Amino acid sequence: MRKYIKKKISIKKVRVGKNVKIYNPSNIYECEIGDNSIIGPFVEIQKGVKIGKDTKIQSHTFICEFVKIKNNVFIGHSVVFINDKFQKGGPAKGNKKLWKKTLINDNVSIGSNSTILPVSICSNVVIGAGSVVTKDINYSGVYAGNPAVKLKK
Amino acid sequence: MRKYIKKKISIKKVRVGKNVKIYNPSNIYECEIGDNSIIGPFVEIQKGVKIGKDTKIQSHTFICEFVKIKNNVFIGHSVVFINDKFQKGGPAKGNKKLWKKTLINDNVSIGSNSTILPVSICSNVVIGAGSVVTKDINYSGVYAGNPAVKLKK
Amino acid sequence: MRKYIKKKISIKKVRVGKNVKIYNPSNIYECEIGDNSIIGPFVEIQKGVKIGKDTKIQSHTFICEFVKIKNNVFIGHSVVFINDKFQKGGPAKGNKKLWKKTLINDNVSIGSNSTILPVSICSNVVIGAGSVVTKDINYSGVYAGNPAVKLKK
Secondary structure: OOOEEEEOEEEOOOOEOOOEEEEEEOEEEOEOOOOEEEOOOEEEEEEOOOEEOOOEEEEOEEEOOOOEEEOOOOOOOOOOOOOOOOOOOOOOOOOOHHOOOOOEEEEEEEEOEEOOOEEEOOOOOEOOOOOOOOOOOOOOOOEEEOOOEEEEO | OOOOOEEEEEOOOOOOOOEEEEEEEEEEEOEOOOHHHOOOOEEEEEOOOEEEOOOOOOOOOEOOOOOEEEOOOOOOOOEOOOOOOOOOOOOOOOOHHHHOOOEOOOOOEOOOOOEEEOOEEEEOOOEOOOOOOOOOOOOEEEEEEOEEOOOOO | OOEEEEEOOOOEEOOOOOOEEEEEEEEOOOEEEHHHHEEEOEEEEEOOOOEEEOOOOOOOOOOOOOEOOOOOOEEEEEEEEOOOOOOOOOOOOOOOOOOOOOEEOOOEEEOOOOOOOOOOOOOOOOOOOOOOOOOEOOOOOOEEOOOOOOOOO
16 A cells, blocks of 8 residues: 655744743744743644734634734634635645735734634724634724624624 | 743543543543543543533534533534633633633534534524524524524424 | 543555645544645544545545545635534434535635535635535535625626
8 A cells, every 4th residue: 555645743943932832732833923922732833924922822723824913812713814815716836926914913802713814904803703804904893704794882 | 042831732630421432632621521422633622611421522623611511412523612702802811700601402413613602502403514603592493604593494 | 530431543544646745643544545635734534535636635624424525626724524414403323324425526625614514516616715515516616605605706
């Protein structure tokens, strides 16, 4: 029987601030994590990602290249970030010119099982659990749904 | 280069009934699991959770504190439970007075990739896959969608 | 204190083509994976699954029995496949006569956090991230939402 090529996950080349906690097993490489931030288990964080201070990334979450997350941010469980919008009808297959950036500003809380397309989210925003965020969010408030819309108070 | 603090997952201080099966790796601690129940891999179950008999928790699921699941329940893959509704505009940060309880009664089946806000679900309910349950469910039947609503027969 | 039964995940009895890469830890058994395909970490693939050539299965994804995926397919992160529609008001509990098949044809791309009920999806389809696919897709195009519908160009 033919053999497959075994690949291993690892936590390597991570530039961390003071008092950063990371649960293992996770696959986290070539990224930055600021002071007092915590990363849960079963997490994947790809290269070039920047995570600020006092930020919490919960279990089962995936953060791709081209994502920047600032300070005092909460990312729930099983949240998935996306940098490739399949603009050509399918994956960019490594053509990073087709990838888009995501910026999550200070004091943002993203509920579990949410999906974050490449967008910018301003400070002081809450994203309800199970949401799909498809557009930039430029005003503080609470957003939820698929696609996520602002909830009336 | 600064070092991060390594945290390990484990299966510890779990009070189990007869014939309970748990797949490793999982992160399961200080909780109860009843007779004949099965827990899949890549699962996290937090302290104080009570799971009844003949219940199945599938892979990639996260069950937080303040959740009680009764007997003959099926929880699909990548289901996420929530106890913190961000009532103050962000995470409760350990202030458990702000956390809310969830109760899943007998013979409930929750489809994969569903998100369960802190609610009570009565017996004999089916939740369709990919649903977001935001309110108590007091009548048996089939519910689905984001937010989940009762499907007409 | 009573002991639970420890179960281990593994990558075993997988029939692979040339140049197949699989990240560990994953739980993958008694299935087929074609040439040049890649499987990310924290993945579960059950027995009898057939995956074609040049296909990518991303982290945290679950692929159940009765699923066939063809060539040049992209399956995002935390995608969940389903074979049991709870037709009798709950899980089929191993009665495979109640399980349904899924077929994903060539050049399909399924966005992260999507949920795929037992359906057939034709070639050259894009499923937006966070979608719930509840019906067969017989025409090429872009589909998204819960439930997924065709997007206008």
